[in-house]
Amino acid sequence: MTAQEVRLCGLLLQEHFGEMVEKVGTHLLKSGAQNLRMILHETGISLDLLKKSLCVLVQHGACVFSSGRKGPGSPTEYRTSCDRILRILRYPRYIYTAKTLYGDTGELIIEELLQRGHMTMSSTVKTVADRLTQNMEDGRSMDYNDVSNSFSNLVETHFLQRCPPPPRAGPKESATPAPPPVPGTPTPPISTSLPTAESFPDCYKVPHVTLIGRGKRPLSSEDVDDQRNAKKAKMDSETHGDEGICWQVNFERFHLHFRDQAIISAVANKLDQTSSEIVRTMLRMSEVTTSPSATCTKPLSANEIFRSLPTNYNIARPILDQYLTLLVDDPMEFVGKAGESGGGMYVVNMHRALANLARATLESVVQERFGSRSARIFRLLLRKRHLEQKQVEDFAMIPAKEAKDMLYSLLSQNLVQLQEVPKTPDYAPSRTFYLYTVNQLPTARMLLQNCYKTVANLIERRLYESKESKRLLEKSQRIEAILASLQASGAEPEQLTEVEEMITAPEKQQLDALRLHINKLDSAENQVDETIFLIESYVNSTTTTS
Amino acid sequence: MAGKGRGVGAFTFNIEALGIGRGSMPDSRVGPMPLFPNIDFKPVPLKAGEEEDYMLALKQEMRGTMQRLPHNIKCHANKAEVERYTERYLKQSQLDDANWTPDWSLLPKELMPQKKKVVKPVKKKKAVKISRKETEAMLTKLDELEKKDDGNPEKSDDETEKKKVNEGEEEEEIEAEEYDEEDVEEENDYIDSYFDNGEDFGGAGSDENVDGEGTF
16 A cells, blocks of 8 residues: 555545544554554554544444464454445445435435444444334324335345454464564555454345334324334344344445446446447346446346347347447447357456546546647557657647657656667667557556545645634534524524624625635546546456456 | 855766756755745646535544544543543443444454453452451450450450451552562463452452443
């Protein structure tokens, strides 16, 4: 992990879990796996707070622990990973996706689980039902059963999974030797033998939960009859048969969904809506049959695709064939042809698609930072691999002087690399070819680091902005609270306006400006994360295949 | 710019062959890049739409909720001396803090808050109280004795010495307690709770406070 990642993780931890957790988290990130005593010694936090912080980290899955790494009986060691902490940035997107797929219930289930790290099914269902009831009009309430069904749906589609049982020191684990953690040295590579949630057989099995009842309002006033309240109180103390089985959000599944969505929307932008529907159908058909990390989907025949197309989407067979040929011929290579049988076998090239999307992102970054003519040079180098300076000037059809300027500025930003090919071993400049080239993967990695830095800067700026006008914010909050309480007590409008006027016009202006800035910064964080997601998936997909 | 002529001449080969003409060398620059350089191209505006707005709201709501949850551990170190109005609300959140009980079956045992830690201060107070009561009793007794035997100066001297001894004991106790705390912080292999000052022989009262400490 890089300094940028650690910085961003620290900021995210601080914002969501407070300073103490941030201190522990960044310490663990910097020094790798450590036991309780080492952390205590090196951070200098009091034992009590340290334990709490570690509990929080473990609860949110940001920290894993294992014991017996250095032989049986050795102390438990704690380890965090950047990847998991950086997911905090994507929380809004997970929640929004759950909303689009499963409605408000799904949204609240995911939201609760993200907020609490992990929960049992029964407590999630209860909280969600209560929250939904709260938002409903009087006299109506949410049935626990409905929420349970949504929960089961989410589990069936693998958006939720069981938390893996805590690792116990076994002979298998102690057999793998690992270097002892020395403070100050870089992190030892995270062992691949880390138990993933997928490796447990019951991962997606919903336990039998006995939950009967309806969501209740927090302020159960007179309209709720006492009898039901008594019943409820009795219910709460009952066991539901799923104690000890905790659930967490399966981020990988969400990422697969995001990836598919990205491919579909790219097709829609590049070609048209109909072709995107065809790709969507192909992706949906292969959702179950294809493993998440496969390079491309299982081949599907044109006949199968035709049968699975949604009926309301009137696409005739010949038109489908034409669309498929069009998709195969497209330079973005989203869809590939795998054979001729069954009217033609087609696949969706996942990794090619991701690589092309990442490439398009790189190109657009160059275009927005250096102008369209620099982007032309960049694209040229991507396509022709290696070019001499003279060739760049000629092919790009840009005057030599300007082309040189652009090429050098790209080179200085590390977006373009220079390769020397000497004719003689002395590297004499007059007898050396200087070839310019673009390496997509390292460039994408660099852009990813830049994105992390950007988000960290955005967060810092936001913290600074809100710190600067802390007094103003506090004042407006207090006045809002007073207004709310006045309204609740049925005060006269004159009184209300009087209180409202406590915020002067310039103050109001300042507040509005602040809100605008903070909204912009927050929005920017969300949108940079989309780029982060795309490049991350590209980098991950390339590193797993090569 | 002044050194350019010489610089060009210093190459051992004809740099024209590289395609670098006389006027095409970039300006030399001295010093670090500015922190916020002027950018040639203005950034594109952010995407705006229903989806983006909803995600923004979700993000801000999430942040707010997370900061109120007990998982957000606040640092209580720098407490203001004057109790402020807002602190009443802080106390509310501290109460919430106490309500979070993690599922210990999923966490390592060593992270459980130690029970004796909470027992200790209670014990300490009791010990101090008892000793104070004793001294008070002793003092009153002494006073009475003083009143009774006003004419006997030797005795009273003796008693004041006794008093001093008592005070000395008290100090020793406090020292011992402070030492105890250090032991807890450092977590060694010794059984801290074994320290026996002989005061609560029989262990009466130490079991009363066991309940309700598994939470924080």
